[in-house]
Amino acid sequence: MNQKHLFLSVVAASILAGCSSSSSRYDLDDDTAPKAPISVEHIEDAIPQYEPYSLGGNSNYTLRGNDYEIIKDPKGFTEKGQASWYGKKFHGHLTSNGEVYDMYSMTAAHKTLPIPSYVKVTNTDNGKSTIVRVNDRGPFHEGRIIDLSYAAAYKLDVIKTGTANVEIEVITVERPSAEHKVQKLPSYRIQVATSKYEDRSRTLAEELSQKLSVDSFIDSNNKTHRVFLGPFNDYKLTQEALEQVKLLGFDSAFIRKHTATK
Incomplete structure (x- = not known):
């Protein structure tokens, strides 16, 4: 492992470990949408493609007394529950695998899907769907299964309601020959x-x-x-x-x- 990858792994691990504090990044009460949001209508869905899993953010972990085991083979994985979103509070900060969180990109956080994963998210309250790239961990509130970026939440009409009932489906892209x-x-x-x-x-x-x-x-x-x-x-x-x-x-x-x- 080279020094850059080692650094990213350590940083990502420290971010995840810090989630258990009282000012947890997953306590979304303090999070906000941008004061002058740019239009996200032109932003395309994430484009599913084969990517090797990240060195950081893919180890099993324990948080708030709960053990989480990363899914090794997500092919065919589906899940129903609530989606939430995170925005300005975390814009520009590192995600669990060391990437920079951009609330205007089509990304999301999930507790156990391998990073990165591509997921189709359908808002079952209104039938709208979009595709996101999972590059972070969370949300850790009961009943919530995915945390959407601001852009993804906007496209699914989740911004005003804060949460929505959703179904998620992993899109698997095989390694090209x-x-x-x-x-x-x-x-x-x-x-x-x-x-x-x-x-x-x-x-x-x-x-x-x-x-x-x-x-x-x-x-x-x-x-x-x-x-x-x-x-x-x-x-x-x-x-x-x-x-x-x-x-x-x-x-x-x-x-x-x-x-x-x-």
């Missing part, structure tokens, strides 16, 4: 902004490319010009770049997956 890897080359792009002004879009793309030392390009269609960064071949590196973009003030930036056939 060597032949499959040759035929299809997945990559990731960060959509930063959309404008009707091509010259401004190109200027922005060039400035971001220089500041972040990444490639950029413009996608123009029907007089609409979208600024993209990438492509990236590594999802984690894409997430790190996304955090840098958001620190520059582009809160609505998000990741898009692209698969090109070789």
Whole structure:
């Protein structure tokens, strides 16, 4: 294990251990939505894909006197219960596997599913569904089975009610074969902004490319010009770049997956 992975594992373990304090991150009474929320209508569902399980956040653990055993084979896993959500209070903090929590990404927390996992969540109160990527632990309130990011909760109409009755279903993506890897080359792009002004879009793309030392390009269609960064071949590196973009003030930036056939 290299030093970076060791650090992330230790940090993630300390986050989880800290959950039992009186000011637990899972006591959502103090959590809030953003004061001036950006629109999340354009944010796409998480895109299920094969990912190796994280080094951090996947060990069995004990919390508040309860033992939790991580599910080794989640294929076909379903569960019914209540969903809650977490937002501004934890935005920018580390999740259980060492990633940075982004309330505008389609993510979630679960007590025992392996990290990362992809889950279809259906609000059985209104029939709305979405897909999220589990990268955190929680919630630890009785009856609650999943904690949704602000964006995911918004799409399922859970923000106003705080909780909702849901059914979750794990989406399993098998590890691609060597032949499959040759035929299809997945990559990731960060959509930063959309404008009707091509010259401004190109200027922005060039400035971001220089500041972040990444490639950029413009996608123009029907007089609409979208600024993209990438492509990236590594999802984690894409997430790190996304955090840098958001620190520059582009809160609505998000990741898009692209698969090109070789």
